[in-house]
């Protein structure tokens with residue numbers, strides 16, 4: 609389902625090691641613009657145990673990369689599929705992808721609004 613504005617945001621939380629693969633896939637899907645943030649999070653990927661100075665501790669927040677990709681001309685569904693294929697290893701912890709409606713956009717340089725600003 610697409611937003612009234614025709615603009616949608618795909619938010620993907622993926623393995624850092626898959627970022628280059630995903631960036632390449634987004635170019636091929638016609639959606640090269642993106643914002644990338646280093647994040648930590650918890651899904652169903654099991655916690656791991658680590659040691660520091662002889663003390664054992666549980667690591668339940670895993671290092672991930674968050675990709676935000678706002679699209680208007682390219683269907684969000686194509687972006688989701690491109691990211692999924694490029695990010696998948698088949699192992700727990702591969703991540704998750706969310707699609708959000710975006711009510712409007714504004715290009716700072718030109719003042720354009722709506723899909724033309726994306």
Ligand SMILES: Nc1ncnc2c1ncn2[C@@H]1O[C@H](COP(=O)(O)OP(=O)(O)OP(=O)(O)O)[C@@H](O)[C@H]1O
Pocket residue numbers: 621622648649650651652653670672699700701702703704
């Ligand atoms: N429901 C959620 N809300 C917010 N962030 C989530 C959610 N589910 C997963 N995440 C984020 O995605 C990252 C990867 O999730 P993860 O892959 O471990 O779990 P999963 O997708 O539930 O299942 P699986 O491990 O089987 O792939 C998490 O570390 C977290 O940052």
